[in-house]
Amino acid sequence: MTDTPTPAYQVLARKYRPETFADLVGQDAMVRTLKNAFAADRIAQAFIMTGIRGTGKTTTARIIAKGMNCIGPDGNGGPTTEPCGVCEHCTAIMEGRHVDVMEMDAASRTGVNDIREIIDSVRYRAASARYKIYIIDEVHMLSTSAFNALLKTLEEPPEHVKFIFATTEIRKVPVTVLSRCQRFDLRRIEPEDMIGLLNRIAASENAQIAEDALALITRAAEGSARDATSLLDQAISHGAGETTAEQVRAMLGLADRGRVLDLMDMILRGDAAGALTELSAQYAEGADPLAVLRDLAEITHWVSVVKITPDAAEDPTVSPDERARGQQMAEALPMRVLTRMWQMLLKALEEVSAAPNAMMAAEMAVIRLTHVADLPSPEELIKRLQDTPPPPNSGPGGGTPSPSPRNAAPQAAAQPAYTAAPSGPAGAPTTALAQDVQTALARYPTFGHVVELIRSNRDVKLLVEVENGVRLVSYQPGRIEFTPTTQAPTDLAARLGSALQRWTGNRWAVSITSEGQASTIAELRDAAELALRNEAKEHPLVQAVLAHFPKARITNIETPEQRAAKVETEALPEVEDEWDPFEED
Numbered sequence: 102m103t104d105t106p107t108p109a110y111q112v113l114a115r116k117y118r119p120e121t122f123a124d125l126v127g128q129d130a131m132v133r134t135l136k137n138a139f140a141a142d143r144i145a146q147a148f149i150m151t152g153i154r155g156t157g158k159t160t161t162a163r164i165i166a167k168g169m170n171c172i173g174p175d176g177n178g179g180p181t182t183e184p185c186g187v188c189e190h191c192t193a194i195m196e197g198r199h200v201d202v203m204e205m206d207a208a209s210r211t212g213v214n215d216i217r218e219i220i221d222s223v224r225y226r227a228a229s230a231r232y233k234i235y236i237i238d239e240v241h242m243l244s245t246s247a248f249n250a251l252l253k254t255l256e257e258p259p260e261h262v263k264f265i266f267a268t269t270e271i272r273k274v275p276v277t278v279l280s281r282c283q284r285f286d287l288r289r290i291e292p293e294d295m296i297g298l299l300n301r302i303a304a305s306e307n308a309q310i311a312e313d314a315l316a317l318i319t320r321a322a323e324g325s326a327r328d329a330t331s332l333l334d335q336a337i338s339h340g341a342g343e344t345t346a347e348q349v350r351a352m353l354g355l356a357d358r359g360r361v362l363d364l365m366d367m368i369l370r371g372d373a374a375g376a377l378t379e380l381s382a383q384y385a386e387g388a389d390p391l392a393v394l395r396d397l398a399e400i401t402h403w404v405s406v407v408k409i410t411p412d413a414a415e416d417p418t419v420s421p422d423e424r425a426r427g428q429q430m431a432e433a434l435p436m437r438v439l440t441r442m443w444q445m446l447l448k449a450l451e452e453v454s455a456a457p458n459a460m461m462a463a464e465m466a467v468i469r470l471t472h473v474a475d476l477p478s479p480e481e482l483i484k485r486l487q488d489t490p491p492p493p494n495s496g497p498g499g500g501t502p503s504p505s506p507r508n509a510a511p512q513a514a515a516q517p518a519y520t521a522a523p524s525g526p527a528g529a530p531t532t533a534l535a536q537d538v539q540t541a542l543a544r545y546p547t548f549g550h551v552v553e554l555i556r557s558n559r560d561v562k563l564l565v566e567v568e569n570g571v572r573l574v575s576y577q578p579g580r581i582e583f584t585p586t587t588q589a590p591t592d593l594a595a596r597l598g599s600a601l602q603r604w605t606g607n608r609w610a611v612s613i614t615s616e617g618q619a620s621t622i623a624e625l626r627d628a629a630e631l632a633l634r635n636e637a638k639e640h641p642l643v644q645a646v647l648a649h650f651p652k653a654r655i656t657n658i659e660t661p662e663q664r665a666a667k668v669e670t671e672a673l674p675e676v677e678d679e680w681d682p683f684e685e686d
Contacts, residue, residue, distance in 0.1 A: 113334040114327045126298050127290035136182045145283040147264040151271040152287030155327030158267035162236045166202045167191045170230040201230040208239045213246040220254050223262045232263050240266040241273035248275050255281045289324025292418045309343035316418040317349045354389045361396040373471040390463035391453050398446040405439045407431040542578035572617040580610045584617030
């Protein structure tokens, strides 16, 4: 007696792969189009299937190949959208061994020589089937030369040849190829359809799995049937009996959705200590910090959508408790808070992904989020500023000392140039305004203070132009009159007045006259240096050197005061009680 070999285990993604159009889940539009095309005998010479992973592109290609070549149980059938699954062609195609249905992986055969083999073989009729069908998976991986070589055959193939392409990157397929194919976009599978599919598979496998566990798997699959069935396969093995949501959550490395909502509540309340404690607790229980932040971002997005579209709360993958809490958040939180949190979480996800320690990066992100939570809105900030009384003015006669010219610009920008005067007799507001302006400008008593103000604001261009192009005629705080030099720009007066008004908060009258004969700041500086240089030339030793070396030039002049200061700076510090190795104790 011989033992019957035990059949090898087959994963659920392959075991429950659709075999007919009726088995396809969530692709009703494509199925309807193909059924009408087959019924009207309007079968295109080339199809291209596109969509995300696991939505049934290659499976649909095989079903189309079966439908074209099916002959029915009696051997007399024609092309159909309901292949029998029992004839020799149907069984051979589903097992991947049909001689007339050739599958090619374009990811490993990308060159023009691989396409040349197809071109050379299309001239021969099918060996046993009705059509010779070429299924090219991941067609976007073909090289440009391979696509070009295929164009002519794809446009006018023999009557017995059909092409079916599958790709996840439809944008990488040349438009010249797309225009020769009938395109079908396979949609993500809706959560309701996915949960129904998983329930049917679990019942067929006699597996007990909780509804909330199926919701977690559906959410993690992101619309991919293959991902969902693979996760279900893993969950059944992980549960070893009835699989609960906690087991699936631990398997996926996810945090408890309710606890993530608790974490979000703490963040929005500004409770940094509580939020960090909750994050640490979830991390200690096996939750990935990156997954926690992803869940926070997902909840933020979901609450934002619920706030705009309340019907979005009716999501089958969300439990009733989560739905109620999400609706409460949507009613309580303004959109600006949600959008700000979304932007900060996107940045945090990048940081956590790149950080050497994901937990530390996640903690820093939570700290930032909690500190931003209690910031006032722009409207509240403006209202606070309007309601806050202005600080008392400082001036020469006030209690606050006048700032130095170098610090004049920041203080002038921080304090108001004048305050509104209270209503009173005629003429009182104007008098108060004039006094406030005089007080604000009193911190610039000389033109030198104005030059220091320009230097403190680091406007190098304006500083150079003022030092070299202004011959000062008269000055008083708020009014400057000067004669420009020949090298001064024509708009110097306008730009100087605009800059001073911007830095001090008060208008400055800057005018030009032709009466000025005073030296510029640069000329005064150069005159002092020139006088020192002329004095050095009169020195007998210097004259003797220049007499022997006519081409010599004085490059630097150092006064005795400068030399003394330099020597003092470079001198070693005096050491008290220096240790003498030969001194006896």
